[in-house]
Amino acid sequence: MQARLEKLKSQKFLLFSLTVTGFAILIAEYIGKETAIVFANWIFVPIPGSMLILAIISAKKHGITGNHGKAWIAFTVFSACWFIAEQVWLVEELFYHEKTFPSGADFFYIVGYPAYFIFAILYLKPFKSAISKKMIILSSLVAIAVLVPDLYWTLENSTDEDQFSIILGAIYPVSDSIVLVPAIVGIRLFLGGKVNFLWTLMFVAILLEVAADTGFQYFSLDDSYYTGHPVDILFLWSYLLFSFGIYDNIKIFGNKMNSYKDRESLR
Template identity: 45%
Template sequence: MQTTLDVILSKKYLIVSLIVIAAINLAANLISQDLATLVGNLGYIPITGAFLVLSLLIAYRFGLTGNHGLAWFSFAAFAISWFIAEMLWLHQELVLKVEPFPSAADIFYIVGYPFLLMFFVAYLQPVKASITKKILSISCMISIGVLVPSLYLVLGNGTSADPLNVILGAIYPTFDAMVIIPAIIGVVLFFKGQVNFMWTLVCLGIICLFAADTAFLFGQNEDSYYTGNPTEILFYWNYVLLAFGVHSHLTLFKKDKRPDKLNLN
């Protein structure tokens, strides 16, 4: 288990990181939209790069042993897929000067979702007895409550005439609705004392992703979204929270070299 000092320090650096990222984004937007787009794209290189390295490191250390091994292997596959997607998006927008949505980046974003869902399922196995019907029902209701208006916006009231835009616009909120359920469950279990700091950060990161994708969908529908706009902060926060979550678990691993002895608490 982490000591109190470890938790406090990790939270301190986490909070500073979140504030700095938000400040840079807002400052760039105050200067110009072009600068915000440039900074917004380039910002993904160090953020997703750090997330990828940490994910590969923890997957290597756990191997494929048990539920944790499967979970971190899936998580690393998710990190690889989304890192590629972010770099393709950057290349499309900054180098090729073409609209990055839809593009090849969407293939890797979509491929990453099943791996992320596998991570949640494998990691929740040890505490599945703590997941009550009430917790599951609330999580599902929240998920459906956001999914329905999102799908209506895309399928019933969308302005895009491009079938691919419509299909992707329906796929993203559907996958988000699937992964937000275990994420909400994880946050609830944290407040009940069933899971640790790492799991909470990962779940909060996915909730940020869910909110960011929803904002992206509405922005695309109104043709007002651009890379680096203020709502993009939620995408950055998603990666930062996930990275700090992985780092937190790597700290636990260093204290006990036996992965089979580590648990969620």
């Protein structure tokens, strides 16, 4: 009973956090573009920063042995890369007034993708008996269905860019489609009752990130994107979902090092 009350409390706090963050961005955008740019840049410090801190705590609890420990090390690398990317973006835009694409931030964003993919594969490993070939094929088809129009759209509308920028821009939809496969599999496991809701946030979060990336590309191509644009709400929500997913993991396992054997805790 106590565990259910704690989960309900966590879910309510998550909903509150998502609502407040979304309204904060919309209010800043309503005040004016310059306010939105400054506010959004600075809010991308504490929210991704919280995700990184929680990832470090989780990685420290699980150690470096076993697939679970390795999974959280990979996620910590992912969190660190994207946190650094956000700060590079902030410095280049607010202090150096430079273009944020292409920029040094892209290196860290791109390096983060394989780290997340490794995490997702290791994260799903204890449920491999519940993952069918059909599930993997369907997830891959969905990812391809997202990739093809996004990639075509990016390449078709980037003819005025230099070759490096075109290649860099194409890397994002490809990377998004790759991490989308384990994310869809993870969500499918939740729908099948294999894992609990808050654990599934680790996959819903990347789903939101892919949606945000698609929106970012669309608005960037028609020159209507700016930091603080409403599409940034999805990026922030993605970081929040990751944070709550990690926090739930920490609460479930505590100091248990044999967490992979504790399958019932995930339901």
